[in-house]
Amino acid sequence: MASAPSSDDLxxxxxxxxxxxxxxxxxxxxxxxxxxxxxxxxxxESATECGVCGWHPAA
Structure with missing residues (x-):
């Protein structure tokens, strides 16, 4: 039986x-x-946030 896609997928x-x-x-x-x-x-390599624009990867 196939499962319905999650709301996140939709x-x-x-x-x-x-x-x-x-x-x-x-x-x-x-x-x-x-x-x-x-x-x-x-x-x-040790950077966790961009020092130019402040971007950081989502956790």
């Missing part, structure tokens, strides 16, 4: 259908540095 599908991203944003990598996905600022 909400994500609605957002995606209407042009919104639902992926969890994470640090990008540039050589041996972390790169902010919002502003492109480069940080050491």
């Amino acid at each position: 909400f994500d599908e609605f957002l995606e259908d209407n042009g919104h991203e639902t992926e969890i944003e994470r640090w990008e990598r540039s050589y041996n540095k972390k790169q902010c996905p919002d502003c492109g600022g480069l940080h050491d």
